[in-house]
Amino acid sequence: MSALETNPQELMQRALLAAERLGATPVVLQLDLGTAMQIISALQLACRHPDFNGGARETVEGFARDAQESIGEQAPEIAEFLELGWSEEYDVPIVRGSRCRVCGCTNEMACPGGCHWVEENLCSACAPAAHSIILP
Numbered sequence: 001m002s003a004l005e006t007n008p009q010e011l012m013q014r015a016l017l018a019a020e021r022l023g024a025t026p027v028v029l030q031l032d033l034g035t036a037m038q039i040i041s042a043l044q045l046a047c048r049h050p051d052f053n054g055g056a057r058e059t060v061e062g063f064a065r066d067a068q069e070s071i072g073e074q075a076p077e078i079a080e081f082l083e084l085g086w087s088e089e090y091d092v093p094i095v096r097g098s099r100c101r102v103c104g105c106t107n108e109m110a111c112p113g114g115c116h117w118v119e120e121n122l123c124s125a126c127a128p129a130a131h132s133i134i135l136p
Contacts, residue, residue, distance in 0.1 A: 034130075036071060037082065040064050044085035102126035 031039070043064035046052055052060075072079025084090040097107060100123040105111045115123040122130055 033071070033078070036067055037078070040067055040082055041085050044082075048086070048088055100126055102130050 043060050047057055047061045047064070068079050068082045071082065098117060098120060099106050100111075100115075101121045103111060103123065103126050105115060105123050105125070111123060111125040113125070115125040118124050118127045
């Protein structure tokens with residue numbers, strides 16, 4: 001039976017019973033660096049939403065900060081960069097068209113020294129670093 005065929009209350013009840021059965025069994029995640037950075041960034045954005053508060057927000061922020069700290073143990077420079085995501089001061093405004101997935105540059109705001117598109121959402125200035133993170 002799929003989740004769509006089930007009553008939401010029944011689904012929640014079954015999930016709560018399963019969670020109780022599992023207890024404090026840890027869930028271990030293994031992520032490549034690029035994926036971890038994207039997840040942390042998304043969680044930072046969620047945590048800065050004014051209506052996201054309470055226990056869930058504290059849990060989400062704790063998870064993101066723990067992941068950031070874990071990355072920082074091996075690469076403090078990356079953790080320092082990720083720290084910027086906790087401040088709206090560094091938000092990138094929404095722009096139509098291409099935007100670099102690494103630095104956020106656009107056709108209207110290129111990288112210092114200039115750049116060009118090597119992929120739909122990757123500029124030439126960021127390509128070497130992006131490929132070294134994504135590829136083994």
